[in-house]
Amino acid sequence: MHLTRKILKNLYYVGVDDRRTTLFENIHPMQNGISYNSYLLIDEKTVLFDTVDWSVCRQFIDNICHVLKENSRSKIDYLVINHMEPDHAGSIGQIIQKFPHVKIISNKKAFGFMQQCGFDIDSKQIIVEDKEEFLVGKHKLVFSMAPMVHWPEAMVTFDQETGVLFSSDAFGVFGALNGRVFADEWNIEKDWLDEARRYYANIVGKFGLPVTNLLKKIEAFDVKMVLPLHGPVFKSDIPFIFDKYKIWASYEPEENGVLIAYGSMYGNTETAANMIAMQLVDNGVKNVSLRDVSTTHVSHLIADSFKYSHIILAGATYNAGIYPPMLDFLHDMKALALQNRTFAIVENGTWATTTGKQMKAIVAEMKNMTILEKELSIKSNLVKSDKNQMNEFVKQIINSLNDK
Numbered sequence: 178m179h180l181t182r183k184i185l186k187n188l189y190y191v192g193v194d195d196r197r198t199t200l201f202e203n204i205h206p207m208q209n210g211i212s213y214n215s216y217l218l219i220d221e222k223t224v225l226f227d228t229v230d231w232s233v234c235r236q237f238i239d240n241i242c243h244v245l246k247e248n249s250r251s252k253i254d255y256l257v258i259n260h261m262e263p264d265h266a267g268s269i270g271q272i273i274q275k276f277p278h279v280k281i282i283s284n285k286k287a288f289g290f291m292q293q294c295g296f297d298i299d300s301k302q303i304i305v306e307d308k309e310e311f312l313v314g315k316h317k318l319v320f321s322m323a324p325m326v327h328w329p330e331a332m333v334t335f336d337q338e339t340g341v342l343f344s345s346d347a348f349g350v351f352g353a354l355n356g357r358v359f360a361d362e363w364n365i366e367k368d369w370l371d372e373a374r375r376y377y378a379n380i381v382g383k384f385g386l387p388v389t390n391l392l393k394k395i396e397a398f399d400v401k402m403v404l405p406l407h408g409p410v411f412k413s414d415i416p417f418i419f420d421k422y423k424i425w426a427s428y429e430p431e432e433n434g435v436l437i438a439y440g441s442m443y444g445n446t447e448t449a450a451n452m453i454a455m456q457l458v459d460n461g462v463k464n465v466s467l468r469d470v471s472t473t474h475v476s477h478l479i480a481d482s483f484k485y486s487h488i489i490l491a492g493a494t495y496n497a498g499i500y501p502p503m504l505d506f507l508h509d510m511k512a513l514a515l516q517n518r519t520f521a522i523v524e525n526g527t528w529a530t531t532t533g534k535q536m537k538a539i540v541a542e543m544k545n546m547t548i549l550e551k552e553l554s555i556k557s558n559l560v561k562s563d564k565n566q567m568n569e570f571v572k573q574i575i576n577s578l579n580d581k
């Protein structure tokens with residue numbers, strides 16, 4: 178049974194939702210599934226854009242066969258591979274098996290990866306370069322290399338006839354489509370933004386400059402539709418998603434606000450984090466996110482770090498070091514190249530309170546980070562005599578927020 182939707186005259190969605198895989202890249206939780214998008218263009222030649230994860234290939238083949246039959250076609254002439262990560266390229270072998278005469282269009286690096294994966298492509302390769310054009314009938318495709326968005330072989334394809342941009346991993350999101358193929362069938366601010374930010378920050382967050390370069394390249398095209406490899410197809414929301422990507426890729430905060438990330442063994446550091454949140458809100462700071470690093474998956478902590486201007490790290494000392502989930506968070510933040518944030522440090526410890534110094538040392542290794550001067554240092558538990566220290570700590574954060 179087919180599950181397809183028409184995108185435009187002669188252009189069809191043939192991708193598949195996956196609600197069985199629980200972790201993307203076996204790391205990031207996908208509580209609402211994910212879509213692996215693929216598109217089929219019917220012109221003088223038939224052109225398939227990317228494939229899907231191998232696990233949903235049976236549905237994918239049904240979808241393709243249905244569209245071909247509806248259009249009185251029997252084969253795919255070209256398969257364009259924009260990205261070789263297996264969530265999109267995993268079914269190349271099955272496409273070759275089903276359509277043995279298919280020619281594959283991609284760049285040299287991608288073909289190298291295909292060979293590494295063992296795909297039988299030797300007689301099928303059409304190697305394209307940056308800005309190369311390829312006519313498939315009425316539709317003229319233009320290929321634009323997008324290295325490191327998110328792998329080095331990534332590229333995007335622009336259809337000059339329709340203004341459709343096949344954007345590869347860019348503008349994707351976690352979450353199954355559930356039938357809603359077009360973004361105007363979503364509530365973009367409510368349903369898309371948080372998960373798109375989490376997807377961006379964790380999957381391509383490290384590659385801000387390549388993403389910025391791609392955005393500049395895209396400006397040369399008259400883009401009327403964006404067709405990513407995950408999530409909905411964009412039309413009227415294009416300025417919104419482009420603006421979000423410009424902010425995220427520049428590592429500028431999206432909102433003036435505070436992430437309080439706390440690591441607490443027995444609840445005492447949590448109490449301090451709660452008190453900071455309460456005082457901030459009491460003083461009119463609306464954008465506060467309070468997260469327990471032990472129970473919040475690090476992908477959500479990273480997403481909040483890309484969102485907010487200020488990050489408070491509140492950690493218990495553990496084995497004279499940084500509390501392990503906090504350390505994991507900081508290592509991830511550094512690996513994803515986050516920049517331009519303001520930090521404040523809360524440390525707790527009963528006999529060797531050393532975590533503040535160690536957390537600061539990791540933050541100092543990152544680019545353009547500011548660490549506020551006043552730390553909150555707690556011995557086991559907040560006590561009355563900590564009141565002044567707490568007030569001064571919160572005051573400096575409010576002042577810093579007001580300076581932005």
Ligand code: FEO
Nearest residue numbers: 262264327346406
């Ligand atoms: Fe959705 Fe980089 O793959």
